Amino acid sequence: MIDKKNKTFRAGLIITGIMLLIIIIGAFWTPYDPNAMNGAAKWAKPSFEHLLGADNFGRDIFSRLVEGAGATFFIAAASVAIGLVIGLVIGGLTGWFGGWIDEVLMRIIDSITAFPSILLALVLIAILPSGKYNIILALGLLFIPSFARIVRMEVAKQKNLDYVRNAKLMGVSDMRILFVHILPNVVPVLLSTVAIGFNNAVLSEASMSYLGVGVQPPDPSLGRMLSEAQNYLLSAPWYALSVGIAIILLILGFGLLSEGLGGDGNA
Amino acid sequence: MLNIRNLRVKFHSTGKEAVKGISFDILPGERWGLVGESGSGKSVTAMAITGLIERSLVEMKGQVLFDGKDFLQCTRSQLRNIHGKDIGMVFQEPMTSLNPLMKVGKQIEETLKIHTDMSPEERKKLALEAMEQVGLPDPETTYNKYPHQLSGGQRQRAIIASAMIIRPKLLVCDEPTTALDVTVQKQILELLYDLSEKYGVAILLISHDLTVVRNLCENVAVMYKGEIVEQGSTEEIFRNPKDEYTQRLIAAIPKRKRHE
Ligand SMILES: Nc1ncnc2c1ncn2[C@@H]1O[C@H](COP(=O)(O)OP(=O)(O)OP(=O)(O)O)[C@@H](O)[C@H]1O
Ligand SMILES: [Mg+2]
Numbered sequence: 001m002i003d004k005k006n007k008t009f010r011a012g013l014i015i016t017g018i019m020l021l022i023i024i025i026g027a028f029w030t031p032y033d034p035n036a037m038n039g040a041a042k043w044a045k046p047s048f049e050h051l052l053g054a055d056n057f058g059r060d061i062f063s064r065l066v067e068g069a070g071a072t073f074f075i076a077a078a079s080v081a082i083g084l085v086i087g088l089v090i091g092g093l094t095g096w097f098g099g100w101i102d103e104v105l106m107r108i109i110d111s112i113t114a115f116p117s118i119l120l121a122l123v124l125i126a127i128l129p130s131g132k133y134n135i136i137l138a139l140g141l142l143f144i145p146s147f148a149r150i151v152r153m154e155v156a157k158q159k160n161l162d163y164v165r166n167a168k169l170m171g172v173s174d175m176r177i178l179f180v181h182i183l184p185n186v187v188p189v190l191l192s193t194v195a196i197g198f199n200n201a202v203l204s205e206a207s208m209s210y211l212g213v214g215v216q217p218p219d220p221s222l223g224r225m226l227s228e229a230q231n232y233l234l235s236a237p238w239y240a241l242s243v244g245i246a247i248i249l250l251i252l253g254f255g256l257l258s259e260g261l262g263g264d265g266n267a
Numbered sequence: 268m269l270n271i272r273n274l275r276v277k278f279h280s281t282g283k284e285a286v287k288g289i290s291f292d293i294l295p296g297e298r299w300g301l302v303g304e305s306g307s308g309k310s311v312t313a314m315a316i317t318g319l320i321e322r323s324l325v326e327m328k329g330q331v332l333f334d335g336k337d338f339l340q341c342t343r344s345q346l347r348n349i350h351g352k353d354i355g356m357v358f359q360e361p362m363t364s365l366n367p368l369m370k371v372g373k374q375i376e377e378t379l380k381i382h383t384d385m386s387p388e389e390r391k392k393l394a395l396e397a398m399e400q401v402g403l404p405d406p407e408t409t410y411n412k413y414p415h416q417l418s419g420g421q422r423q424r425a426i427i428a429s430a431m432i433i434r435p436k437l438l439v440c441d442e443p444t445t446a447l448d449v450t451v452q453k454q455i456l457e458l459l460y461d462l463s464e465k466y467g468v469a470i471l472l473i474s475h476d477l478t479v480v481r482n483l484c485e486n487v488a489v490m491y492k493g494e495i496v497e498q499g500s501t502e503e504i505f506r507n508p509k510d511e512y513t514q515r516l517i518a519a520i521p522k523r524k525r526h527e
Contacts, residue, residue, distance in 0.1 A: 162360055162364035
């Protein structure tokens with residue numbers, strides 16, 4: 001059982017590791033400038049010169065794919081980070097203090113959850129100008145409730161453990177107990193939620209950019225590229241295929257990681 | 268030093284009184300045992316003394332006087348100042364009474380960080396001394412270990428060190444040895460005895476085991492269904508129990524243990 005979890009975790013680690021490595025290298029160097037148009041290369045087929053061919057503007061698809069995966073990864077990681085940090089604070093305060101703080105903050109959280117999340121994201125994007133940072137903001141907001149709920153429950157549990165009582169008795173201040181003693185103990189419980197959240201973020205970015213409200217042209221992201229590629233499904237099937245595979249690998253890696261971590265904080 | 272006067276604790280959630288008007292006094296350096304069966308209200312009493320009881324959950328009446336100051340009338344910030352300095356507590360479950368993610372040494376010196384303005388070096392020096400006093404092996408290495416690297420008995424020693432480092436006047440121990448095996452139990456009780464002899468710290472030892480109390484404490488209070496049915500010198504009560512419940516408790520001790 002544990003062995004199987006370990007293997008799943010390791011597979012996730014390898015896939016995610018390779019993707020990350022490519023993305024990091026891509027941040028500094030890609031075979032071509034991802035946005036550089038080259039009339040001569042227009043619709044070039046996959047070759048050693050253009051590993052995945054070139055698109056309708058003669059831009060190198062492989063270079064765009066690497067850069068696009070980086071953009072998607074950044075959006076996903078940043079929005080999960082926003083949800084995580086604010087979720088930790090809100091969940092920590094509500095779980096620790098209870099009472100009216102709990103009532104007020106959790107009602108706000110509930111009201112966020114009451115809307116279908118993609119709808120809420122679209123509304124937010126409609127209010128805000130579209131672009132990378134506003135997607136991050138919108139998605140981050142959507143992630144707050146799930147993190148806050150888990151943290152709140154876990155803090156309420158830890159609050160009654162003897163080490164917390166002991167700290168209280170020693171005269172440690174509430175804030176120090178919460179942020180220095182309890183929250184670090186809550187983080188391991190959140191790891192699998194982080195991985196799931198990351199995958200939701202990748203998919204949401206892809207759908208939003210696909211719908212044209214996300215990352216704006218000419219900048220690539222996996223969602224943007226998918227929407228561009230669909231126009232050429234028949235003439236250049238490798239375009240859509242490679243973008244699809246990149247999305248799948250990104251999600252698969254984190255999915256395996258989260259499954260490997262699932263349920264058992266010690267895994 | 269500690270005077271409990273007619274203490275009553277009622278839980279809002281159940282509407283039941285867990286402690287029904289108990290009174291007893293602990294003088295400086297005295298060792299008191301508080302015995303009684305499960306659910307008799309021993310832990311609730313301890314939590315009321317240490318102020319760890321969640322005030323919003325209970326209604327408390329009576330007085331818990333410590334050096335003349337009534338805890339029940341103090342605000343949390345007033346309590347914070349008294350508690351860490353004058354009262355320490357040892358808990359039942361050594362598995363959960365230390366923060367799993369913090370080095371043992373750091374936890375032992377946490378009190379000093381809050382109640383004194385010592386430098387980190389001074390704090391560490393005192394922590395190492397305290398660890399030495401409670402019999403933790405090789406303090407320098409143990410200082411940097413995490414709780415899961417210690418045995419149950421060692422963890423209990425670490426807790427005792429963290430409570431004793433600031434030289435409290437009272438150490439409340441709620442079933443400190445129940446989770447340990449018999450030989451370790453004995454060592455911990457001996458340690459508590461030595462510390463109280465050496466530093467004059469008073470001890471309130473909570474246990475459902477009369478023999479444990481008898482080995483350590485010269486005084487005992489017997490609790491039954493939220494009330495103290497009998498209190499006084501341990502030897503006297505053992506020789507001549509007046510209350511029927513106390514008689515049953517003593518009769519329940521296996522013969523060979525009774526004369527240990
Ligand atoms: N948080 C709580 N809410 C409601 N009732 C409680 C709470 N904590 C304790 N009680 C009640 O108070 C009574 C006394 O409990 P307490 O924990 O003091 O018993 P105890 O003597 O320490 O028993 P044990 O030997 O099992 O530790 C019990 O009837 C228990 O149900
Ligand atoms: Mg108890």
